[in-house]
Amino acid sequence: MATIKVPAISSMATIKVPATVPSPAEDCDQLRKAFQGWGTNERLIISILAHRTAAQRRAIRATYAEAYGEELLKSLEDEISGDFERAVLLWTLDPADRDAQLANEALRGWDRSNRVLIEIACTRHSSELFDAKRAYHLRYKRSLEEDVAKYTTGDFRKLLIPLVSSYRYEGIEVSRKLAKSDAKMLYEKITEKAYSHEELIWIITTRSKAQLIATINHYKNEYGKSVIKDLKNDRKNEFVAALRAIVRCTCYPQKYLEKIIRLAIKGQTTDANSLTRVVTTRAEVDLKVIEATYYKKNNVPLEQAIKGETSGDHKKMLIALLGYDDA
Amino acid sequence: MATIKVPAISSMATIKVPATVPSPAEDCDQLRKAFQGWGTNERLIISILAHRTAAQRRAIRATYAEAYGEELLKSLEDEISGDFERAVLLWTLDPADRDAQLANEALRGWDRSNRVLIEIACTRHSSELFDAKRAYHLRYKRSLEEDVAKYTTGDFRKLLIPLVSSYRYEGIEVSRKLAKSDAKMLYEKITEKAYSHEELIWIITTRSKAQLIATINHYKNEYGKSVIKDLKNDRKNEFVAALRAIVRCTCYPQKYLEKIIRLAIKGQTTDANSLTRVVTTRAEVDLKVIEATYYKKNNVPLEQAIKGETSGDHKKMLIALLGYDDA
The missing domain is CATH 1.10.220.10 (Annexin)
Structure with missing residues (x-):
């Protein structure tokens, strides 16, 4: 039998996994119980799935399919609905x-x-x-x-x-010479409003993160303004907004994702989809950093903000992924 | 300790691996002996390395580095030279x-x-x-x-x-509708000699192999000539030649590689580099098919052709990779 490789949880993750984790078979047994009888036991579903790593959830999915002849995701779909369903399904997926x-x-x-x-x-x-x-x-x-x-x-x-x-290089080595020539190219193309010029596209889609950061730092030193700011001159141009998003996402992912959460919460109606997406995709990666950034920017704990904007089991699921319920 | 995963050798491979393979430590010991004393024992080097799979060679490299504090590739570089060196180094690499x-x-x-x-x-x-x-x-x-x-x-x-x-899809599913529209696009662009049109480039660089084959089959049925032939009208255009090479390489890799070997052998001077590259990169993959294609095209066994065009240890190494020496 293949053993399951359980990677260590990132120190930037928010999810909490109990010190002693039940076996996948025990978890499946409990999940099956949550699905049976009158109504669904949403609390039980959250108490299990929100406190397992990706590798553990994978093992649960495999064990469940084998034991009950049905996909866990299918059972979940049948039992729960709405924003809660969306959060649980996204989270449970690999x-x-x-x-x-x-x-x-x-x-x-x-x-x-x-x-x-x-x-x-x-x-x-x-x-x-x-x-x-x-x-x-x-x-x-x-x-x-x-x-x-x-x-x-x-x-x-x-x-x-x-x-x-692109398969971007992930190493930290940067070339100052390249940063200089790339910054010059970006400056020229942005100044000419030649936003879709192949060299500009090529630089922001292919360079490594470290190299792109070096380039935008050089840009600021050399030309006095940030690339992001210079890309704000054309506010209504969706293409330019996309370029800005790419630079921010690549160079400052946590800041970018904090803003996605902030906008999702601040709007007149909460953008539950974006909130759910960022929480479920980052809870095991870097949500702790995003949370800290959120607090710094808004002076409100993210937990509290989410509690104010969501409700019911959806709220409970997101808060659990943030690490604030009892694991 | 991690165990080494040894994949089965492809039935299209030419290399021969002995039924009982010595341990990596024993192989390293023998290789070390081949490097010592007066002159190098090239025969011994070939008898070991040419008869080990990629996984086995990886284990030998790791064991050698640990035992002797030097990379095997470095030792080989010091001991051998010329076309033989090139063949052994390329082959020994992962x-x-x-x-x-x-x-x-x-x-x-x-x-x-x-x-x-x-x-x-x-x-x-x-x-x-x-x-x-x-x-x-x-x-x-x-x-x-x-x-x-x-x-x-x-x-x-x-x-x-x-x-x-591009990370091309490798599945065998094809869409006939897509084959039809892609063939039409290719026909139009080739007819207009718009060889670098983004749609044309996009089709031949991104579609799956199966889909591209379906497209060129449809092209032939619909327009009466093959894409390859239509791309031959501009004989001296290197860019068009590159497009042709991409289509042939993607759709008929063994035929393409047979031609590389044929041209390498047929020229006034043998193109040892190309010959060595194709033999070393395909001996563990599909050289048996390339060999059969070669025989069909040239009525001469590839082994014989290579023997006539190469010499010394380089010849011995290539023939060993073709599976014709005693393993």
Whole structure:
């Protein structure tokens, strides 16, 4: 039998896993109980799934399918609904498979203001993006690149195909010479408003994170303003907004995601979808940093803000993923 | 201790591995003996390395480095030379690392007639190309995409960046509708001689192998001539020749590689580099099919042709990789 590799939980993660974790069979047994009888025991579902790592959830899914001849995700779909269902399903999925699904949803309902694809392509580690692309093959029997080309058009297509295709180097080495020439190129193209110029697209979609940060630092030193600010001159241009999102997502992912949460909460109606997406995709990665950034920016604990904007089991699930219920 | 996963040898491979393989420590001991004393025992080197799988060679490299505090590849470099050295070094490398090195060599000495990058991007399985890109990160501290952009220009750059970036779907499912519309697009662009049109580039660099084959079959049925033939009208255009190579490499890799070997052998002077590259990169993959294709095309066994064109230890090494010496 294959042993399950359990990676250590990141110190930036918020989820809490009990010191002694029940076996997958015990967890499945409890989940099955939560589904049976009058009504569903949502509390029990949360108390199990929200406190297991990706590897543990994978083992639960496999054990469940074998024991009951049905996919756990299917059972969950039958038992729960609404924002709570969305949160539990996204969370229970394998991260790579979840990203594949989110990317596919973003493409099928494509509009130029949609930033989910950029979020997935830029906030993930290169190897995680590759895993998502592999999951996309399995799920949809074609490549993510092909669907980007199918659903997007014009300059967005020219931008998004390389964005999801590139396998960015993840090392910390940077070339100052390159930072200088890339900054010059960016400055020229932005000044000329040649936003879809192939060199500009090429730099922001292909360079490593460390190299891109070096470039935007050099840009600021050399030209006096930040790339992000210079990309704000064309406020209504969705393409320029996408470029800005790519730079922010790639260089400052936690700041970017804090803003997504902030906007999701601050609007007249809460954007439950974005809130759920960021919490479920980052709870095991860096939500602690996003939480700290949120507090710094808003002077309100994220936990409290989420409690004020959500309700019922959806609220309980998000708070559990934030690590604030009793594991 | 981690156990070494030994994949089964492909039935299309030519290398022969003895029924009982010595331990990596024993192999290293023998290799060390081959390097010592007066002269090098080339025969002993071949009798070991040419008869080990990639996983076995990896174990030998690791054991050698640990036992002698020196990389096996370094010792080999010191002991042997010329075409024999090239063959042994390429063969001894991990396939992904070897592809990374070959791609880098092709880029550093870039000229528009160089097809090695295309060979690597298109004849490898998508996951192998990805492994090569990961090896490229480790070896060169930047991405293959970045180096393609650095060393190539113009239309070639527009073609080769997506070619090495795409993670092509490898499944066998094809869409007839897509084959039809892609064939129409290719026909239009080829007829207009708009060879670097983004749609044309996009189709041949992103579609899965099965889908591309369906497209070129549909092209032939619908328009009466093959894509390859239609791409021969501009014989002297290197860019068009590159497009042709991509289609042939992707759809008919063994036929393509047979031709590389044929041309390497047929020229006034033997192209030892190409011959060595194809034999070492395919001996564990599909050289048996390439060999059969060669015989069909030339009525001469490949073994005999290689024996006539090479000499000394280089010849012995290639013949051993073809599976014709006593393992």
